Amino acid sequence: MFPLKEKDRRVVQVLLSAGCCPRCVLRFCCVGIQTTYRLxxxxxxxxxxxFLNDDESKPEAVECNQPPCKKxxxxxxxxxxxxxxxxxxxxxxxxxxVLRNDQVQICTVCLGILQDQCEKEFVKKHATWLLVKxxxxxxxxxxxxxxxxxxxxVYKWITHPLLSEELGVPVDGKSLFEISVVFAHPExxxxxxxxxxxxxxxxxxxxxxxxxxTRMAVGKALEKIKDDDFLQQFPYRLEPPKGSCVVxxxxxTHNSVYVAGRYNKFSRTLPQTPWVIDxxxxxxxxxxxxxxxxxxxxxxxxxxxxxxSGREDVDVRALGxxxxxAIELLNPHRTSFPQQELKELQEKINGSTDKIRVxxxxxxxxxxxxxxxxxxxxxxKSYRALIWTEKAIGKNDIDFLExxxxxxxxxxTPLRVLHRRPLAVRTRxxxxxxxxxxxxxxxxxxxxxxxxxYVKEFVHGDFGRTKPNLGTLMNMTTDILELDVESVDxxxxxxxxx
Numbered sequence: 282m283f284p285l286k287e288k289d290r291r292v293v294q295v296l297l298s299a300g301c302c303p304r305c306v307l308r309f310c311c312v313g314i315q316t317t318y319r320l321x322x323x324x325x326x327x328x329x330x331x332f333l334n335d336d337e338s339k340p341e342a343v344e345c346n347q348p349p350c351k352k353x354x355x356x357x358x359x360x361x362x363x364x365x366x367x368x369x370x371x372x373x374x375x376x377x378x379v380l381r382n383d384q385v386q387i388c389t390v391c392l393g394i395l396q397d398q399c400e401k402e403f404v405k406k407h408a409t410w411l412l413v414k415x416x417x418x419x420x421x422x423x424x425x426x427x428x429x430x431x432x433x434x435v436y437k438w439i440t441h442p443l444l445s446e447e448l449g450v451p452v453d454g455k456s457l458f459e460i461s462v463v464f465a466h467p468e469x470x471x472x473x474x475x476x477x478x479x480x481x482x483x484x485x486x487x488x489x490x491x492x493x494x495t496r497m498a499v500g501k502a503l504e505k506i507k508d509d510d511f512l513q514q515f516p517y518r519l520e521p522p523k524g525s526c527v528v529x530x531x532x533x534t535h536n537s538v539y540v541a542g543r544y545n546k547f548s549r550t551l552p553q554t555p556w557v558i559d560x561x562x563x564x565x566x567x568x569x570x571x572x573x574x575x576x577x578x579x580x581x582x583x584x585x586x587x588x589x590s591g592r593e594d595v596d597v598r599a600l601g602x603x604x605x606x607a608i609e610l611l612n613p614h615r616t617s618f619p620q621q622e623l624k625e626l627q628e629k630i631n632g633s634t635d636k637i638r639v640x641x642x643x644x645x646x647x648x649x650x651x652x653x654x655x656x657x658x659x660x661x662k663s664y665r666a667l668i669w670t671e672k673a674i675g676k677n678d679i680d681f682l683e684x685x686x687x688x689x690x691x692x693x694t695p696l697r698v699l700h701r702r703p704l705a706v707r708t709r710x711x712x713x714x715x716x717x718x719x720x721x722x723x724x725x726x727x728x729x730x731x732x733x734x735y736v737k738e739f740v741h742g743d744f745g746r747t748k749p750n751l752g753t754l755m756n757m758t759t760d761i762l763e764l765d766v767e768s769v770d771x772x773x774x775x776x777x778x779x
Contacts, residue, residue: 283307283312283317283328283329283332284312284314284317285310285312285332289310290332290333292306292309292310293306293310293329293332293333294333296309297329299389300386300388300389300520300521301388301389301390302322302386302388302390302391302395302396303322303325303326303329304318304325304391304395304396304435305388305390305391305395305432306329307325307430308429308430308431308432308435309429311428311429311430312430313430315438318395318435318438318439319438319439319442322396386521387521387522387523387524387525389520389521389522391432392466392469392522392525392526393522393524393525393526394432394436394464394526395432395435395436395439396525437454441454444460457535457536457616458533458534458535458536459533459534459535459536460531460532460533461531461532461533461534462528462531463528463529463530463531463532464526464527464528464529465526465527465529466522466524466525466526466527468522468523468524469522473494473499473502474494475514476499476502476503476506477493477494477502479502479506479510479511479514480501480502480505480506483498483499483501483502483505484498484502534612535612535613535614535616537609537610537611537612537613537647538580538609538610538613538616538644539607539608539609539610539644539645539646539647539649539650540576540607540608540610540623540642540643540644540645541605541606541607541608541641541642541643541644541645541649541650541653541773541774542572542605542606542627542639542640542641542642542643542774543602543603543604543605543606543639543640543641543774544568544572544599544603544604544606544637544638544639544640545598545599545600545601545603545604545637545638545640546568546593546597546598546599546604546636546637547598547600547635547636547637547638548598548636548637549595549596549597549598549763550564550595550596551564551566551567551568551595551636551637552564552567552568552595553567553568553569553589553592553593553595554567554568554569554587554592555567555569555570556595564595566636568606568637569587571630571633571634571636571637572587572606572608572630572637572639573585573587573608575626575629575630575633576608576610576626577610579615579618579622579626580610580613580614580615580616581613581614581615582610582611582612582613582614583611583612584611584612585608585609585610585611586608586609586611587606587607587608588606588607588608588609588650588653589604589605589606589607589653590604590605590606590653590654590660590732590769590771590773591604591662591732591733591769592604593766594737594764596763596764597764597765597766598764598765598766599765599766599769600765600766600767601663601766601767601768601769602640602768602769603638603639603640603769604766604769605653605769605771605773605774607645607650607653609647617644618644620643620777623642623643623644624642624777626642627639627640627642640777641774641775641776641777642777643774643775643777645774649773649774652771652773653771653773653774659731659732660731660732660769660770660771661712661729661730661731661732661770662729662730662731662732662734662766662768662769662770663727663728663729663730663766663767663768663770664727664728664730664736664764664765664766664767665725665726665727665728665764665765665767666725666726666727666728666736666740666761666763666764666765667723667725667761667762667763667764668723668724668725668726668740668751668759668760668761668762669722669723669759669760669761669762670722670723670724670755670757670758670759671722671757671758671759672722672757673721673722674721674722674724674755675718675721676718678755679716679718679724679755680716682714682716682726682754683713683714683715683716685711685713685714685754686712686713687710687711687712688710688711688714688749689708689709689710690708690709690710690711690734690739690747690748690749690750691706691707691708691747691748692706692707692708692709692734692735692738692739692743692746692747693705693706693743693746693747694706694707694746695735695737695738695743695746695747696743696744696746707733709730709731709733709734709735710730710731710734711728711729711730711731711734711739712729712730712731713728713729714726714727714728714729715727723762726740726751727767732769735747736761736764737761737764738750739751740752740759740760740761741759741760741761742759
């Protein structure tokens with residue numbers, strides 16, 4: 282007998298009347314026993330029949346390829362007598378859920394996924410959730426959406442033993458090797474389009490996504506939309522689909538491997554990442570490629586993702602201990618290396634070019650990368666800038682800059698990055714400044730700033746978009762000729778012995 286309780290009777294009745302398969306009925310009743318879902322469809326319907334009838338002498342019930350002759354809407358159910366409705370549901374099970382020509386009615390929620398052991402979720406699940414939530418609410422119960430068992434979890438409970446038996450290997454849920462099954466259901470492709478009109482902010486096109494209707498975007502919209510707004514667009518009634526999900530592709534992948542380190546950049550003509558504008562490459566190489574290409578060959582991967590603690594402009598050098606970086610190697614065919622081999626790769630990278638230098642190259646966990654980004658704007662960075670002044674200056678004219686501490690700047694998004702960053706005014710701090718006089722129109726300015734400060738704009742003012750700026754402080758026009766990053770004060774990754 283299923284671990285169902287008296288309060289579940291009404292929910293079972295509503296879901297069956299809506300055309301749900303027995304496994305989805307159990308999911309929405311929060312049945313978390315894995316072995317229950319591995320029973321056959323006939324066994325599942327038989328047990329549901331016993332639960333609703335409370336009479337084991339009635340004939341067994343199985344699925345059919347036709348929906349129930351009477352769809353019971355939620356709003357109508359409030360007018361019905363509970364006992365008569367349960368009796369009607371039991372009658373549906375015994376008289377109408379029969380096999381006909383070996384065809385099975387496709388579930389209105391999982392679209393055949395838990396009937397054909399497939400995996401995919403659609404907006405119709407949300408409509409069924411509203412049915413269940415309202416019915417449970419009428420009974421005075423509180424049910425959260427997270428309480429319902431996820432479709433993919435039930436799918437894994439069913440398929441893992443089958444895979445283990447077929448392949449002759451144990452199935453480990455924590456394994457780094459994954460088999461992904463991707464399914465499609467063209468019939469319901471348009472079901473979530475109305476969400477884009479209700480929650481347009483959730484569906485923004487990106488370069489790397491073929492469709493804006495990603496799982497994450499749809500989930501975000503379903504969390505944001507009000508129940509009443511959803512029901513205006515998507516009715517309670519769930520029509521049985523004409524076809525089941527089909528397998529689109531099966532992928533076998535290994536979890537990503539993460540490599541971290543620090544890099545110095547000595548060139549003023551080298552971008553951090555490949556520089557392509559309107560399909561045309563502007564520079565022959567980049568920091569990402571000089572480090573990433575050797576790693577791709579070593580780990581035997583096709584693609585990688587590069588990230589770092591901030592970034593410098595193409596004409597800015599990164600000196601000192603270097604800038605922390607991390608590289609995600611996607612679907613590697615080699616996954617483990619002794620540190621000595623990574624050290625040899627580091628030496629190979631450093632010997633192949635004079636534009637960069639890498640240090641502390643090491644394998645890290647995905648979680649460890651979070652340390653690189655934690656409190657990024659609260660960290661400090663040090664710079665050395667070569668300054669030009671319009672008017673002739675003496676050493677005494679710039680000494681006052683060293684007395685300024687924690688100078689607060691209001692920086693409107695610079696014109697040079699406005700095409701890729703939102704317009705906003707950001708408050709940043711210059712913690713301290715030191716000066717080194719060169720001649721009447723040049724001096725070095727050494728700054729310690731809050732991370733995220735636009736140093737170039739502080740020097741030339743960006744047409745007044747940064748206030749105050751060096752020009753207003755000195756009461757003359759100033760500009761920046763060269764800029765170097767001298768330190769990025771992020772204590773990560775761990776320093777390795779050379």
